[in-house]
Amino acid sequence: MSVISICLISFLSLFSLSMTLFIFSLNFLIYDLVYFIEWELISLQSSAIVMTFLFDWMSLMFMSFVLFISSLVIFYSKEYMAEDPNINRFILLVLLFVFSMMMLIISPNLISILLGWDGLGLVSYCLVIYFQNVKSYNAGMLTALSNRIGDVALLLAIAWMLNYGSWNYIFYIEMMKNDLEMQIIGGLVILAAMTKSAQIPFSSWLPAAMAAPTPVSALVHSSTLVTAGVYLLIRFNILFSETMLGNILLLLAGLTMFMAGLGANFEFDLKKIIALSTLSQLGLMMSILAMGFPKLAFFHLLTHALFKALLFMCAGAIIHNMKNSQDIRDMGCLSSHMPFTTSCLNVANLALCGMPFLAGFYSKDLILEIVSLSYVNMFSFFLYFFSTGLTVCYSFRLVFYSLTGDFNTSSLHCLNDEAWTMSKGMSGLLIMAVIGGSMLSWLIFPSPSMICLPPLLKFLTISVCLIGGFSGYLVSNISLYFSNKSLNIYFPSIFMSSMWFMPSLSTSGSVFYPLFLGMQVIKSFDQGWSEFFGGQQIYKLMSFFSMFNQFLQNNNLKIYLMSFVLWIIILVSLLIL
Structure with a gap:
């Protein structure tokens, strides 16, 4: 079967299934239906x-969005991976990846969740190391080892669920909330979700994981791997709302949002800037979920999936045309050479910043207004709004470096918008990035939320966005045309740009030394003393007795007679003595 036919069949199948599931989800939402199927x-x-299997409006709608984005990503891959x-x-x-995500979405059972959860981890490793080089292998190993911590936490949660009659957690959540001992399950599930959704640490x-092909990044960072943790916590939200676990999650998610926003303002790799923006938005989802608003977190999860997939697709088209260069300093004035791609990128960027009437x-805006209305501490309040400003700041910096400004590419280039297949894939998401937010808002929140705030708080969001955008433009202008001011504060810049030294701690710090220690323990104990006094010693003794027995059996009668006479002499001498 040809490549084109496989891509087309996959695209049409996933797209039609997505539309069907979306219609079903509307039916389930209107009539408030829940189907619980046991096989x-x-x-x-x-x-x-x-x-x-659990089918409700939430699982069906999320599945339809995952399938919709997957279908367009596969269609886009036909040209990108040609x-x-x-x-x-x-x-x-990619299809196996999507199937694992489907498995996770519709499972109300911790064991069947583990199938999808581990499937995502395994296939993501295969996709991250897809371009077979040392950097990809290292990134794949870091991804796999980080996610294994969450897998172990989920296995421990399964073990703790033995205290109940079944692993169908959906029946026991209300009871678990009042059971102090069973808050352990909540802690383990939060740990699992934090590893999958890449929260600090x-x-x-x-x-x-940006070492993976760009279509994979579009899928992973919008609706599959990184959102699995958020989705799991949406299902478990009763366990940690208004508890100490919720407060810890709120703090860590807020810090993740802040750290990612800071890091993205120092980054020059196009894909890594978008990856850090994903991290920032995941922190936003986790923090609003920790405050006890699961529907709002789910709403942002869906709208974010639309514009983030579009952002990655546009980045992929630019990288494709730039002959695989990802450095934004090598770009510039792309809007005059690739008008359609840059238009899509701008729409996705503005949706990410929260431009009125786009998806984001x-x-x-609803999340930030709910935060302003809620009883939240000053530190978390600062993290929410400052991180929002940082989001607009790095978005405008990206636009300034790559889409406007001076042309920094070589004079002999082939920048164009003639990748029709990729453009068609992007246009499907472009429409959804414009209308998706309002459509979902009408569906999920049919009656509008009444939020009464004083004028200063009401205008705080838009003020923070405007200040952030202006700062992004100003900082980029100074860095590009004058002196790079961040070099004046070298060590703080290194700290902020390297994600607070987390990559170093995650590799040489927390991975290398335990693995090295484990190797020493295996050599000294498992393959050393325990082997010498255990298996090897028993083997030597058994070999000796076996050979001695063989020696006795294989000799002639003289030897037996001699040994018999010898034994008699020994016995007689013993008796005489």
Whole structure:
């Protein structure tokens, strides 16, 4: 089967399935339906292994969005990955990735969640190391090891669920909330979600995962791998609302949002800037979820998926035309050479900043106003609004460096918008990035929220955005045309640009030394003393007795007679003595 046919079949199948699921989700939402399906795989004596699926408006809508973005990403990959001889393998890996996400979304059972959860981890490793070089291998290993911590936490949560009658957590959540001992499950699930959604201190793997092909990044950073943790916590939200766990999550998510926003303002790699913006938005989702607003977190999850996938697709088209250069300092004045791609990038960027009436505005503005209305401490309040300003700051910096300004590419270039397949893939998401927010707002919140705030608080969001945008333009202008002021404060700049030294701590700090220690323990104990006094010693003794027995059996009668006479002499002498 040809590459084009596989891409087309996958695109059409996923797209049609997405539309079907979206219509079903509307039906479930209007009539408030929940379907709980149990499928008994095997029954042995009185024990049964049962597969369970939960279909409600939330799972169906999320599935439809994941399938919609996946279909457009596969369509886009047809041209982006055209030079790859193994494109069929790539498409199959992406489909396996999507299937793992589907498994996670519809599972109300911790064991079946683990299937999807581990599937995501394994396939993401295969996709991160897809371009086989040392950097990709290192990034893949960091991704896999970081996610393994969450997998272990989920396994421990499964073990703790043995205190109940079933692993279908959905039946027990209300009871768990009042059970102090079972707050442990909440803590373990939060730990698992923090590793998958790259919250502090597990943030370093997310920018490293940019070693994957750009279509994979578009899928991973919008609606699949990194959102799995947020989705799991939306399901478990009752466990940590108004508890100490919720307060800890609020602090860590706020710090993640702040750290990612700061780091993106120092970054020059196009894909890493967008990856850090994903990290910032994940922090926003986690923090509003910790405050007890799961519907709002889900709303932002969906709107963010639309414009973030579009951002990555535009970045992929630019990198493709720049002959695989990702440095924004090598770009400049792209708007005159690639008008359609830069238009899409600008729309996605403005949606990310919360430009009124684009997708991001409806969720982001509502979140910030709810925060202003809620009883939240001053530190968290500062983190929310300052991080929003930083988002607009790095977005305008990106626009200034790459889309406007001076032309920094070589004079002999082939920058154009003639990648029709990629453009069609982007145009589907462009429409959704414009209308998606308002559509979801009408569906999820049919009655508008009444938020009464004083004028200063009401205008705080727009003020922070305007100040952030102006700062981004000003800083970029100074850095590009005058002296780079960040070099005057070299060490603080290094600290902020390196994600607060988290990549170093995650690799040489917390991964290398435990692995080195483990190697020493294995050499000294497992392969050393315990082997010498255990397996090897028993083997030597058994070998000796076996050989001695063989020696006795293989000799002639004289030897037996001699030994018999010898034994008699020994016995007689003993008796005489």
